Amino acid sequence: MAERFPSSEPVSGDSRQGDYRHSRVVGASVPRREDPRLLAGRGRFVDDIALPGMLHAQFVRSSEAFAEIVSVDLSEVRAVPGVVAAYAAADLDLRDITALLDRPAHEFVPTAMPVLARDTVRYVGEPIAIVVATDPYAAEDGVEAAVVEYAPREPVVSDLGALAEGAPLVHPEAPRNTLVDVSLFATEGIDALFEAAHTVVEVHTKTGRQNALPLETRGVVADWDDRDEQLRVQTCTQVPHQVRTVLAACVGLAEKQVRVTVPDMGGGFGQKCVVGREEIVAAAAALRLRRPVKWIEDRRDALTAAFLAREQRYAVRAAFSETGEILALDADVVCDMGAYSCYPFTAGIEPLMASAEMPSVYTVPAYRVRGRAVTTNKAPTAPYRGVSRPQYVMVMERVMEKAARALGLDPLEVRRRNLITVFPYTGVNAITYDPGSYRESLDLCEQTLRDEGWFDRRSDGVIGIGFACFSERTGYGSGAFAQRRMQVVPGFDLSEIRMDLDGTVSVTTGTLSHGQSHETTMAQIVADRLGIPYDRVKIVQGDTDRITYGWGSFASRSITIGGSAVAAASVKLGDQLREIAAHLLGGDPAAAVLEDGGVRLEDGRLSFPEIADVAYLRSHLLPKGVGPGLAATASFDVAGDGTFSNATHGVVVELDPGTGGVEILRYVCVEDCGVAIHPQVVEGQARGGIAQGIAGALFEVVRYDDAGQPLAPSFMEYKVPTAAEIPDVRIEHLETPCAFTENGAKGAGEGGTIGAPAAVLNAINDALRHTGVELDDTPIPREAIFRALEAS
Amino acid sequence: MKPAAFEYHRARTPAGAVGLLTELGDDAKIIAGGQSLVAMMNFRLARPEHLVDITHVDSLRGIAVSEGEIRIGALTTHREVEKAGLGVLSAAMRWVGHLPIRTRGTVGGSIAHADATAEWCLLAVLFDARIVVEGPSGVREIRASEFFLGPFTTALGPDELITALVFPSPPPRAALTEYADRRGDFALVAAAVDLDADRVVLGGVGAVPTLVSGKWCSGTTYRARAAAAAGSLELRDEPGISAHYRRGLVRTLVERAYEEAANG
Amino acid sequence: MIQLVELSVNGERHDLAIEPRRTLVDVLRHDLRLTGTHVGCEHGICGACTVLVDGQPARACLLFAAQVEGADIRTVESLSEGGALNDLQQCFSEHHGLQCGFCTPGMLMLAEGYLADEPDATKEEIREVVASNLCRCTGYQTIVEAIDDCASRRRAALQDRLDRSAS
Structure with missing residues (x-):
C-alpha cells in the first residue's frame, strides 16, 4: 500500500488550496494514513484485543432509580458455571471519584461518585457489582443470579421536580438538588434597559436529553504485568492521563504503576472524555485476580447507563430597539445533570459554558445570567460535542427570529445589525473574540440559497428556510479553562519529537484521534515544518508511558493546541538539523533550508539520514555544545481566550401536513476554521457534526418515566438518524487564519453540531410562520407540526 | 446482551420440526430468519430452552404462482418477495426494515411473530390470505381474519408450524404505506388498501x-373514505402520540394508499 | 451444551466446538479472531456486524453460528486479500467515507452485497441501502458517494471489457 502514500511531492486533489500553500502538505486533502488498516478490518479496537487467560466482565446494575441498598447477595452468582469472581463495593474498597470546582459553597456543592454503588443507588443502571467470567455469556448468566434488595425512595426525575420545594434530595449535601448555581455579569442598569426597551422578546425552551453515542461503546482490557509492575489498561478514552490519575488513586497504586493506552477508537464525541466507573472496577478486578479482564459495554447499558448530555431548560428575555439592535439579554439556564458530577469537568460543564458564552456572535451590550446544574435520578452527564452551544445558539437564533417578527423586520437583517464585525471584540461576558467572518459567512450562506432558487420556493405550511449564525470557541488554553475554575485545569499540550537514523520522525501528542485523522493531519504539520513527506512521520498518541502528559482530545483543541505543540517541536528539531548541517558543510545555520528530506546550504546539501548518521553514530563530529541525538520537546498553550471558529448554516425543510413529517431538502454550511490542515477532514467533521445536530433537533431523546426508568433502552426507541434522514451538505469555506496558533488553524470538531438544531428549528418555524405557532423545544414532535398545520 | 443458553435442534422437514415441537413442549421455539427473535433473545426478553431451526427445511422456500393463487413458502425471505414482481406484495417489502433484515427475515416468521404493524400481517388480513400450518395431526389452513388474536398472539398451536401463505393471484390493485419518524422503523401507523374490494387494513x-372496510359507500372520494376509516376507530392517547394525531395519520395514509393503489 | 459447528468463512473451513447460543459475530470475532466485523448494538439495527451470507448482506448479531453451517460467509477481511485494498475500499478512502472506521466494515459488506445484486443501482437507491446501517461520524454523504463512485467505475470497467471483447 506504500504507493498510495507518495514519498516525494505532496499530493493534492484539492483545487481550493490557495497560492500560499503551494508545495506544502498542509492544506491538501492527502490520503489518510488511518484508512488502509481500518478499511481492511485490521484496525485494533478495544474489543479486538485478546490476552491469554482473559476474563470477561459485566455489571450488576440498579433496577431502581433511587433506593437504599439493603443487601447485595452474590453467592448464587459465584455458583454460575463460568463465573470466576463477583465483587460488590465492599469487596473492592475503591476510593470515590470527586470532581471539584474552586468555587464558594453557594456556587458549587461537591459530591462524590462511588466507583460501585455502596449504600445508595441514584439511577437505573448504576453499577453495583462486577461479575467476572470465562466468557461474556457466562458473565451475563452471573449477573442474572445476583440478588439485590432495595429500599426504594421517591425518585427525582425532572429539573423542575428537583428544584421543587420539599423535593427529595438526590445528594443530602446538595440543598434543592442544586450542584452549581452561578449568577454572572449582571450589567449595571440592565433592568432599566428592559423597562425602556421598544420590544422585549422571550424564549422558553427545553432540549432533550441525548446520548453522544459513539458507535463503539465504552470498554477496557486491564491486566497486571509483574515484570513492569504495572497495571496495563487499554481503554477507549479521550483522556488517558485523567484515567491514569483517577484509576491509580481509586485502586491505590502509584501513577507509574498504571499505564493507560488507547487503541483505535470508534468515536467519542465527549462521552469518553470523562473518567468512567466501570473501567476502574474492571481494572481493580484484574489487579485482584492477576488475570486480564475485559469489559465491553453493551448497547443497552450504553443507552441507559452511560454518560448522557444536553437536557437543558432556558428562560430568556432579550430587549431590542425599534430598529432591531439588541440592548440586553437576561437568561436563566437550568441543566439536568443527572445523578453525579463527572470527572474532571464536574456538573458545571453545561451551565458554566452556557452562562459564559451565551451572547454568541452578537454585540450584546448588557447581560445577566443565572446558570444552574441540578441533580436528578438519571444517568449522569458528560460533555457532548458542542457542550451547551447547540442549546444556547438555538436560543439566541430564536431570539433573533422572534425579534424580527415582533419588529416586522427581516430576520437576517436583524442578525446583520447585531453581528460582531470589528475584531478583536471583547464582549459583555469579558471574552475576547479573535477575528472571524461572521458577517461574510451569513452573506455567503444566504446568497448560496438564493442562487439555488430556494427563496422562490418558500411556501406557507410546506417549505421553510432557516439560518443559524454562531461561533465556537476552540483551543481553550489553560487561561480559558481557569476562568471556569475547575480544580483540574486543562489547556496546554506537550510534544516530543525524534528523528531516527533513516530520517524518519516520530512525534508525540497529548491529544489523541478517535476519528479525527490526527495520524494524517499532525503528520502534515510536521512534514511542512521539516520538509519531509508526511508518510515519514509517525504520530505517537494515547499512551501514558510514552507521552509525558496530555489532556487528550476534546473541546476542539487537538489541532489548535496539540498541532501547535507538534509544530513547535518540529521547528526545534529543524533548528538542530540546520545547525548540524551548517557546521558540517560550513555556513550559516540561519541560511540553511529544510527541504526534500534534507538541509540545503549555499555550498551543498546533506540529507537527514546523513545528518542523523553524525548525530547518533559519529557524534564526535557534532558542533561544540550540540549534544548527541536528534530530539526536541515543545509545549504550547493558548494565551487569552482561545480562538473562535465560526459558521452560518442554512437549511431548507419541507413539511408534510398530512403527517407532520419533516424532510430536509437542502443544507448549506459556510464555515471558517482558519487554515484547514486537511479540507476533506474539516468537511467530514462538519458533516458528521451536522448529522448529530439534526439528530438532536428531530430524532434523539432519552426520556424517563415517573419512576425514573429510562424509556430508550434500544435503538428502536433511541432514534439515531440514518442516510435516509440526513441530507447532503454543501460546504463553503472561508478562511480567517488564527493569529496565535502555529498553523493559523482554528478548531473544527464541534461546529456542525452547534449550528444544526437552531437552523433546523428556524426552518420549521419559517414554514409554520402563517400558523402563528412557534416550536422551541427539541426534539421537535411531529405531532406539534401536524397540529399546527391542521389548525391553519 | 448475550442470549441465555438453549439447546439447538435442526429440522430437515416440516414433519421433523413438528415432531421436535411436540417432543420438546412449551420451552421450544421455532427459529427461521430470527430477525425479531434473536434480538429479543439478546436482550433476554425471550429465553427459549430449545430452538428448532427450520432454515434448512428447503421445502418451505420459494414462491409458486398458479391460477388464482400465489403460494409463498414460509421460509421465503422478504427480499425474495421484493424481487419476485408480485405487485403490491413486492412493493410493500420496501417498508420492511432494511435490506439486511429483508435478506434474512421470512414471511412465515413475520406472520408468526404477529406484530400488529408488520407489513405481512397487514397484507395477510387485507387479502384474507390462507395461512397453511402443519401440526401433529396434519396440515390445516387458517384464514388470516381468524389468525391474529392479540398482541403477538395467534391461532397457531404450540406444536404447529407455518409452512406457507396463500394470496390471491393476480394481486388486486392495492397499496401499502406507512409513517414513522425514521425510515425502516416500525410504523406509527400503516395502511393497506385493496382498491377493488374497497378494503382497508390498518396497523x-x-x-x-x-x-x-364496509363503513362507507364506494364511489365517494378517497379522502372521504379515508376520513370515514379514521372516524371509525376507537383510539386512546398514549405517551408521545395522541389519539388525535394517530387518527390524522390514518386519514392521511389511507388516502395515500388509495391513491397509490389507483395509480399503480 | 457444546455443539460441533462447521463454518465456511472467506473460503476457509473451520470446525468449532461452541455453545449454540454463540452468535455468528461473536464466533467470527472471538473464536476465529476475524475482528474486522464489529459489534455495535446486538439487536440488528446499527449494522456494524454486517457480513455476507451466501452473497447477501446480513446482521451477524442476529444469527447463531449454528444456523449458518453450510453457508458461504464473507467478512471484510476477504476484500483486501494480499494486502491491497479493493476498488470499493479505495473509493471509501478517496471520498473520506470513514472517520473512526468502526461502522466501515459493515458498510463495506453491505455495499458489496448490494452492488453484486444491483450493479445498476442509482445514487438514491444506494442512499436507501446505506440507511440500513448507522454511522455516527460522517453524516453518510461521503459513504453514499464512495459506493456510487465504485458502482460507476465497475459499470465502466464492465462496459470496457464488453467493448474490447466485441472489437
Missing part, C-alpha cells in the same frame, strides 16, 4: 391488524 391502531 398501529390496535392489538392486531385492523380491518375497517
